[in-house]
Amino acid sequence: MISARKLGRRFGEKRVLRDVDLDVPRGGFAVVTGPNGSGKTTLLRICAGLAIPSEGELRVGAERAEIGYLGHEPLVYRELTALENLELYGRLYRVPERRERIGMLLERFGLWEVRHERVARYSRGMTQRLALCRVLLHDPALLVLDEPYTALDTQGAELLDAQLAELRPERTFLVSTHDPPRLEQFATTRLALA
Amino acid sequence: MNYFADVRALTRKDLLLELRARDTLPAMLLFVVAVFVVFHFSLPSRSSDLAASGLLWVAILFTALLGLGRAFVPEREQRVLDALVLAPGDRSAIWLAKSLATLAFLVLAELVAVPVFALFFHGIDATTIAAIALADVGICAVGTFLGAMAVATRARDLLLPLLFLPLAIPIVIGGVGASVVGEPGRYLVFLGLYDAVFALVCWAAFEYVVTE
Numbered sequence: 522m523i524s525a526r527k528l529g530r531r532f533g534e535k536r537v538l539r540d541v542d543l544d545v546p547r548g549g550f551a552v553v554t555g556p557n558g559s560g561k562t563t564l565l566r567i568c569a570g571l572a573i574p575s576e577g578e579l580r581v582g583a584e585r586a587e588i589g590y591l592g593h594e595p596l597v598y599r600e601l602t603a604l605e606n607l608e609l610y611g612r613l614y615r616v617p618e619r620r621e622r623i624g625m626l627l628e629r630f631g632l633w634e635v636r637h638e639r640v641a642r643y644s645r646g647m648t649q650r651l652a653l654c655r656v657l658l659h660d661p662a663l664l665v666l667d668e669p670y671t672a673l674d675t676q677g678a679e680l681l682d683a684q685l686a687e688l689r690p691e692r693t694f695l696v697s698t699h700d701p702p703r704l705e706q707f708a709t710t711r712l713a714l715a
Numbered sequence: 716m717n718y719f720a721d722v723r724a725l726t727r728k729d730l731l732l733e734l735r736a737r738d739t740l741p742a743m744l745l746f747v748v749a750v751f752v753v754f755h756f757s758l759p760s761r762s763s764d765l766a767a768s769g770l771l772w773v774a775i776l777f778t779a780l781l782g783l784g785r786a787f788v789p790e791r792e793q794r795v796l797d798a799l800v801l802a803p804g805d806r807s808a809i810w811l812a813k814s815l816a817t818l819a820f821l822v823l824a825e826l827v828a829v830p831v832f833a834l835f836f837h838g839i840d841a842t843t844i845a846a847i848a849l850a851d852v853g854i855c856a857v858g859t860f861l862g863a864m865a866v867a868t869r870a871r872d873l874l875l876p877l878l879f880l881p882l883a884i885p886i887v888i889g890g891v892g893a894s895v896v897g898e899p900g901r902y903l904v905f906l907g908l909y910d911a912v913f914a915l916v917c918w919a920a921f922e923y924v925v926t927e
Binding site for chain 1: 717
């Protein structure tokens with residue numbers, strides 16, 4: 522699904538990613554670790570199609586519509602409600618049976634009761650749960666998750682664990698984390714950036 | 716048809732955001748009325764209608780600039796543009812929807828601005844209204860495109876006027892020309908051509924603006 526050779530990225534003179542080789546087969550679960558500034562986010566953005574590598578080769582076997590990307594920001598509008606945000610993305614991704622799928626995800630992530638509230642009133646953890654709903658809404662084949670446990674409380678983290686376990690056999694994952702043991706049960710590929 | 720469904724969903728979202736936040740339209744309205752009040756008191760009492768017509772176009776341009784500067788703020792604050800860019804549809808739908816929303820705000824501001832101008836200076840004929848309508852299309856098409864470019868930079872507040880104002884000079888020439896000459900037809904055609912050419916360029920090039 523993902524094949525990278527000698528991948529590199531520069532921002533002007535600064536080199537944030539250097540000579541990265543990565544192979545994630547279809548159905549694989551790659552865990553990317555490394556200290557702050559090691560290029561984890563840059564690597565994930567490149568693989569999601571949001572940035573272009575300066576060096577090397579990259580092949581991603583998924584169309585844009587098949588990628589679910591979770592970044593550091595939740596990528597939702599603060600002045601819209603959870604329902605309005607998901608409706609917008611559901612339309613843009615042409616999700617079949619959109620209403621039912623949105624309802625199911627909001628229920629699963631414990632946001633159904635607050636679906637009509639603006640995201641600006643949500644806590645950071647609730648916003649992260651909504652971001653996960655957005656990522657999963659179109660049932661992507663490749664999930665690119667940048668530190669997905671950020672801001673989640675114990676219950677939220679357990680929900681995400683359960684979601685990953687459920688999706689794990691049929692999806693390909695590229696996940697960055699500062700907590701590798703949490704994802705060890707899923708990992709098939711490990712990449713440590715220096 | 717999916718393209719227009721995307722445009723409709725994105726435009727609706729922008730109008731809803733403005734309805735909730737009320738960040739852009741009230742500022743544009745206050746600005747344009749304040750500009751006319753300032754011009755009214757700063758122009759000599761015997762100044763010509765020609766000079767006042769020029770002021771109308773200056774006010775429209777800078778009011779539009781105010782709106783354009785706010786156009787991509789919701790996307791910038793939460794980096795939502797990343798999510799929109801990742802969606803499977805044609806990325807030019809983002810530009811078209813944002814242009815339409817900005818056009819709606821500008822037209823609403825002008826619905827107040829034009830009567831205020833007529834009150835303070837002189838009446839506006841149908842030709843000038845047609846010129847304003849054509850100019851609005853060009854302003855929003857080019858301005859939204861440049862707004863998307865500027866929002867990715869640190870100097871966005873400075874960059875947008877620096878890029879936009881030189882490209883808006885033909886709009887001012889066409890608008891003022893249509894407002895003051897006896898036979899305004901060629902100026903209206905000029906504005907129409909400007910709209911068509913720049914809208915096409917912006918539509919085709921937007922993809923490259925929002926991807927690295």
